[in-house]
């Protein structure tokens with residue numbers, strides 16, 4: 716079952732502080748992703764990979780092209796043209812985005828940051844916290860850190876909390892921008908294992924990996940980008 720079709724997608728940035736100068740983000744992007752499939756975006760730095768994910772999540776507006784998202788209820792919505800309220804609804808229920816960086820409120824513990832994702836979906840608090848602890852332990856977060864705010868954690872620890880938060884309650888489509896960028900091989904492979912489980916559950920994913928071995932292990936398809944500027 717198709718989940719997302721991207722057709723002739725183009726993005727230019729207008730730099731208002733430079734007299735409206737145009738910078739190419741990416742051009743003529745075409746791909747589709749089915750449920751349970753992982754598509755990787757691959758190409759040199761500056762090729763437009765992150766901008767594509769941000770455009771799919773509608774953090775960026777589309778310059779030209781279509782982003783046809785097949786909803787759980789079978790409706791098809793063009794993300795490039797959907798209203799702000801439709802986008803908020805999709806982000807709430809069907810599309811997730813995991814960046815490299817953890818963004819959380821101060822004074823919320825690592826366990827709660829992760830457990831909240833399950834609680835938002837209606838799961839009961841005790842089992843949500845238990846599952847959050849298991850996920851953090853799986854990703855090699857030390858137990859003594861569980862009840863502390865992840866804002867004081869190391870870069871790699873923050874990234875693992877971020878992944879735990881991003882995958883514990885997966886939505887139908889998950890966008891992952893270098894989620895393992897500062898992880899060692901062992902933890903990167905653990906993340907790959909978890910992402911494989913999500914594929915089995917039918918989650919469609921589009922991701923960017925700098926670790927080529929991880930990319931090849933997880934990908935069903937690889938979309939290659941060239942530098943456009």
Ligand SMILES: Nc1ncnc2c1ncn2[C@@H]1O[C@H](COP(=O)(O)OP(=O)(O)O)[C@@H](O)[C@H]1O
Pocket residue numbers: 728738739740741758759760761762763764765766767944
């Ligand atoms: N918000 C922005 N404003 C202006 N230019 C941007 C913005 N975001 C990305 N770009 C430009 O778009 C191009 C692609 O960037 P990016 O998507 O970050 O590439 P990648 O993730 O493949 O390294 C680069 O030339 C970058 O400078």
Ligand SMILES: [Mg+2]
Pocket residue numbers: 764765766
């Ligand atoms: Mg990038």
